[in-house]
Amino acid sequence: MMPKQNQKEFLDIAQSLKPTLNQEIVYCKDVIKVINDKNEIHGWKVEKIGSYNLLKDKAYGKGDNFTVDFGNHQVGYLTLKIIPVGSPPDAPLRMKLTFGEMCCEVKEPFSNYEGIISSSWLQEEIITVDILPSEIKLPRRYSFRYLKIEIIDTSTKYQVAFDNIYCTTATSADISKIKPLSLEIDDELKQIDKVSIKTLQDCMQDVFEDGPKRDRRLWLGDLRLQAIANYSSFKNYDLVKRCLYLFAGVQNEKGQIPACLFLEPTVIGDDTFFWDYSMFFMDCLYNYYEETKDTLIVKDLWETAYRQIEIVLEKLDDNNILKSDTNFSSFIDWNMELDREAASQAVLIYCMKRALALAEQFSFSESKLLNEKIIELSNASLKYLWDEEQGLFVSGETKQISWASQIWMVIAGVLPIEKNKQLMDTLFEKQPNIKLVTPYAYHHLIEALILSDKKDFAIKQMKAYWGEMIKDGADTFWELYKPDDKKFSPYGNNLINSYCHAWSCTPTYFIRKYLI
Structure with missing residues (x-):
C-alpha cells in the first residue's frame, strides 16, 4: 500500500499540471423547429426556419417559444442579451431554457422522464430576470447544440427580444x-x-x-x-x-x-x-x-x-x-x-x-x-x-x-x-x-x-x-x-x-x- 504522504505528493503534482482552458465565442446560427419523422433517429428531425440574424429582432411574450441551432456541438457557458420591447417592464421576465445535444432533448418533455439516473442531469433552467435590458451569463457549463427558450411570463405591457445568444466554449485541447490527413484517406x-x-x-x-x-x-x-x-x-x-x-x-x-x-x-x-x-x-x-x-x-x-x-x-x-x-x-x-x-x-x-x-x-x-x-x-x-x-x-x-x-x-x-x-x-x-x-x-x-x-x-x-x-x-x-x-x-x-x-x-x- 502506498503511504498517504505519497498520495498527497501525487495530488500536488496533479494540481501543478492543471491546464488553462482555451475559449472561443460561438453565436447561434439558425432558428429551427423540430418535427416528427419516424424515419429519423429518435423520431425527430430539424427543419430550418431562418437565420437567427434575420429573426433576432422579433419580440416574444407569455407562452411564446423558439429553438435555436448553434450548428455544431458546443461545450461552454451561455450568454443571453435581452432587451424589452413596448412599455417599461413592470414585472420580471421568467423563462425556461432547455439544452439538447440531440433535437429529441428539446422536443420531448423532461417531465415524462423515468430512468435510473437522476433527472438533474437533464439540462434545463428556469430563470427570473428582474432588470431589463440585461446581459445574462449562466454560471453553469452546458453541453449542447440546440437551445429552446420558452417565455413563461413577462406582463401584458411588454415583450422581450434577444439581441445576442452565444456560447463561450471551453476546452484544454489546442x-x-x-x-491534416493525407490525400489518400477517403472522404468518409x-x-x-x-x-x-x-x-x-x-x-x-x-x-x-x-x-x-x-x-x-x-x-x-x-x-x-x-x-x-x-x-x-x-x-x-x-x-x-x-x-x-x-x-x-x-x-x-x-x-x-x-x-x-x-x-x-x-x-x-x-x-x-x-x-x-x-x-x-x-x-x-x-x-x-x-x-x-x-x-x-x-x-x-x-x-x-x-x-x-x-x-x-x-x-x-x-x-x-x-x-x-x-x-x-x-x-x-x-x-x-x-x-x-x-x-x-x-x-x-x-x-x-x-x-x-x-x-x-x-x-x-x-x-x-x-x-x-x-x-x-x-x-x-x-x-x-x-x-x-x-x-x-x-x-x-x-x-x-x-x-x-x-x-x-x-x-x-x-x-x-x-x-x-x-x-x-x-x-x-x-x-x-x-x-x-x-x-x-x-x-x-x-x-x-x-x-x-x-x-x-x-x-x-x-x-x-x-x-x-x-x-x-x-x-x-x-x-x-x-x-x-x-x-x-x-x-x-x-x-x-x-x-x-x-x-x-x-x-x-x-x-x-x-x-x-
Missing part, C-alpha cells in the same frame, strides 16, 4: 495541433476522423472527462482510450500525466484505484471499483511511457500500477481462472446479459503483459513473477475457457459465448495470430447473441481485428458503426449506439444518454496510427 474516413477529434476536444477540460453533459468526471476506462486518441491528435501530454497522478492520489486503503474520481470541491475517489478499469492504470502508464519516455512517472507510479494487478490476482481460483464477486466486478461493456469472467481474465493477462514490458525495461523485481503468471493464466484460459468444438471461448458457469470474450482473448494474445484470425472469422460467422452495445466495446473489436491482421475488414467495420452514427446526425460521437435499436439506453430513457462521450473518440487513433 485545435492548431491537429495535422476524413469525416469520421473530424467527428472523433471534435468529440475528444469537447471532453478535454480540467481532466479528460467521460462526457461534458453527464457524468462530467474522470473515468479510468475512458481515460485509457482518450489518451491514445490524444497521442495521435492533440498531443496534450500534461493532461494525461495530470490524470494519472490524480488516480494515484485517490487509491483506497487496499491500494485499489477507483473507477472514477471527482475534482470539486476537493479531489476524492468514487466508491465504484471495476477490476478492468483499475488494471488499465498499468496500460495507461505503459502507453504514456511509450509515447513520452518519461522515466520519472514510471518510477513514481509503478507500485500503484502493479498493486492493481495484485488485487485481481487474489481472485483466481485453484485452476488460475478469475472468479467474479458479482457480474459487475469488471465493466467490459454496457450489456447487462454479458458474463464478464472470460473477458476479465483476458484483461488481466493483457495488463500483466504491459506490466512485464515495463518491469523488464526498468529491471523491476516483479518481472519474474509476471512472466510466470502470464504463462499460467494463458494456459488455464486455453484449458478451461476454450471450446474446441465451437472454436470460441466460453465464460462463467453457463459457458456463455459473447463477442466481448472473443475480442479480449485476441487482444490479450492468448492464441497465436493465425488462430486469432480464425477466431475472428468464426466470431463473425456465428454472430453470438451477446453483442456489443457501446463504442467503447466496438473500439476493442476494431483493435482485435487489426491485431488479427484484418486491417481492411476493421476499416469496413469502423465505417459501418461510426459512419452510420454520422448518418444518424452525430456531430460528436455518442455514449451508446446499437444500429438495430437506436433508442437503446441502459438507463431507461435515451434522453439521459450522453451524445458526446469520450470512449467513442478512438477512430482518429486507428486512422492516424494505422492508415497514414
